Amino acid sequence: MSLFTHPHPYRSAWLLSAAVLCVTCAHAAPYELRVYSDDIPKAGEPELEVIASTARPKATTDGLPNRVSQMLLEYGYGLGNGWTVGLELPMSHADGHNKLNGLKVEAQYVTKHDAHRGMYWGVRGDVGYTSSPYESQGGNSADINPILGYRWSQWHVVVNPSIEIPISGPNKQTQFQPSAKLARATSGTTQLGVEYFSGWGVLSALRPQRERDEMLYAVWDEKLAHSRWNLGLGKPIHPSGGSVDKWVLKIGVNLDLD
DSSP states (O other), X not given: OGGGGOSOHHHHHHXXXXXXXXXXXXXXXXXXXXXXXXXXXXXXXXXXXXXXXXXXXXXXXXXXOSOEEEEEEEEEEEEETTEEEEXXXXXXXXXTEEEEOEEEEEEEEEOOOOSSSEEEEEEEEEEEEEOOTTOSSOEEEEXXXXXXXXXXXXXXXXXXXXXXXXXXXXXXXXXXXXXXXXXXXXXXXXXXXXXXXXXXXXTTSOOOGGGSEEEEEEEEEEEOSSEEEEEEEEEEXXXXXXXXXXXXXXXXXXXXXX
């Protein structure tokens, strides 16, 4: 990770995000490719998070572009006692067109716990307007993301059994979208692991397993003095079934703004 030790971390973040977004741009991976855990800003600390991804979907006959890139910008602020608040701004690039995909406000709580071992829990929620790169009109929705984590030895596992609740727009049914992460620390600043993101369909009538959109990512996490980096490459669990993309590449960075 010596590439990221440039004395101007903000410039590095934008250059790497732009590199992902400028890949020649279908359905695509969700813009929020992150598993929520206890990694939150401390009281009084602001933070900027950037998540950029590019996806190559399976072949389609509906004239959609063969690639789509997405970016999420989020400003977060630590309130203390396990609470943070933030503002999300998703955007996309597909078929030569840039699009602002919405605006959401969010809050997250993580209970007090041992940061090095044992179990912890929390919840993250957001509400606002979002649309996909292909929709002329999106809708308002609320997301509820429970956080269930556990650490032992060099290992860390966290699960988010998340749901999306439509408030307005064409989709009227609550969706189940679980995600999870298993990582092992290989040094004091580096972790290697796997992340899982999925769409299981309507909560009251889940899709059969092979019809679910499920992706598994190999990920590399690196923590520097004033930033945290996440690099991942995702492949579908059901390439000939419900999976939407052939592969997804993502880069995420959290920057301390103090």
